[in-house]
Amino acid sequence: MDAERFNAYRIMWVIVLYDLPTETKANMKDANRFRKSLIDDGFTLFQFSMYVRHCPSRENAEVHIKRVKCMLPKAGKVAIMCITDKQFGDIEIFFARNKEEPPPTFQQLELF
Template sequence: MKDEFVMMQFSIYTRHCASEESTEVHMKRVREAVPQKGHVSILKVTDKQYGDILNFFGATEQLLPPAPTQLELF
């Protein structure tokens, strides 16, 4: 949670990464934090694929919050 992961459901967390390099940094952090008898699976999806997720809560559909804006350096 302190690394900006958001709980999507029990035991499933998501995190937006703006680049492949950022993704690699966070995957390394997760890999180093896995308990000796733990198990972590990582699924990488593109912004478009993530944007196509449908969530249903009870009888109503709710949209996901917008993805964070990307930092651009010139």
């Protein structure tokens, strides 16, 4: 396997942040549908209203970004970011003043 092919600058993380209204039953239904759609597409809860997904390439990240755009609810604010694995690995996470390690990354396998 070519080490250059799967390095920390090619592997991407898609981050979805959202703030959706939940005043009415219809709003709550839309917000829950959006959240469940993110989970069904392989996103993981990072913190409240913030989901992340590991992608092996920029092209794969674009596919998931398009999927998120297709599932956008009628109301509310949604932001989508894409960062490299290297940038994601540099995130410092604290919980009650104690430093935590970022979530584990996935091992990339190549099938031939």
